[in-house]
Amino acid sequence: INIILTKDNNSYRSFYNALLHEGYRDLAALLQDGIPAISSGNRKSSVDGMTSRAKTILCEGGVPQRPVVFVTRPELVDAIKKKLYCLGSDPGWVTVYGMAGCGKTVLTAEALRDPQLLQDYFPGGVHWISVGKQDKAGLLMKLQTLCSRLEHDSTLSQRTPLNIEEAKDRLRLLMLHKYPR
Numbered sequence: 001i002n003i004i005l006t007k008d009n010n011s012y013r014s015f016y017n018a019l020l021h022e023g024y025r026d027l028a029a030l031l032q033d034g035i036p037a038i039s040s041g042n043r044k045s046s047v048d049g050m051t052s053r054a055k056t057i058l059c060e061g062g063v064p065q066r067p068v069v070f071v072t073r074p075e076l077v078d079a080i081k082k083k084l085y086c087l088g089s090d091p092g093w094v095t096v097y098g099m100a101g102c103g104k105t106v107l108t109a110e111a112l113r114d115p116q117l118l119q120d121y122f123p124g125g126v127h128w129i130s131v132g133k134q135d136k137a138g139l140l141m142k143l144q145t146l147c148s149r150l151e152h153d154s155t156l157s158q159r160t161p162l163n164i165e166e167a168k169d170r171l172r173l174l175m176l177h178k179y180p181r
Contacts, residue, residue, distance in 0.1 A: 010072055018069040054115040061126035064109045073107060080111040088121050105130070124179065136164060143167035150174045 004015050012031075019028035083094045096104045112118065112126055127149055129142055144160050147170050151158060161167035 008072065010070070014070045014072075021068055050113055051115050054113070054118050057118055057122075057125050058109075058112060062128040063112055063126055064105055064128070066110065066113075067106060070106070072110075073103070076103075076107050077110045080108055081114060081117060084111060084117060084121060140164050140167060143171065147171060147174070150179060 004011050016028055016031050019025070019031070080094065080096060086092075087094065096108050098104050109128075112122075118126070127146060129146055131139070131142065134142065140161075140163065143164065144167060147158075147161055147167060150171070151174070158170070161170050
């Protein structure tokens with residue numbers, strides 16, 4: 001408890017929610033009086049500082065929501081943000097890697113919750129895809145879905161790619177010409 005009290009209010013709330021969802025309701029009840037209040041704002045959420053526009057962009061792009069039990073790791077989130085900010089001057093990719101279950105998805109999604117980052121560096125939105133281990137049919141479906149998402153406003157109505165190579169070629173051209181950032 002002493003460690004949690006040295007963190008921000010979100011850590012306390014996350015610990016409380018973890019107790020509730022993991023079957024420790026009696027312990028959660030003891031901490032209930034100390035939960036920091038969440039005030040409602042009309043433009044930004046006081047919990048995460050996000051605008052409704054940023055939330056819409058992330059939702060439309062398929063970015064995973066913050067888990068119920070969330071522990072903030074600002075140093076790692078900031079490191080990912082710095083790499084993403086570098087994309088403003090040099091188009092490219094940011095790769096986050098690590099062991100399964102270490103929090104890559106949660107950290108990266110959290111970095112994208114910065115409304116200023118979205119506005120300045122991802123004005124066309126974000127398209128989140130999880131690849132992981134896939135069989136060829138699953139990978140083809142993910143690539144077809146991504147092609148469809150990226151071509152949604154295109155005047156050329158192209159047929160769905162029929163194989164992985166065709167999908168990779170289509171995505172390569174889309175990334176080079178339509179979505180260089």
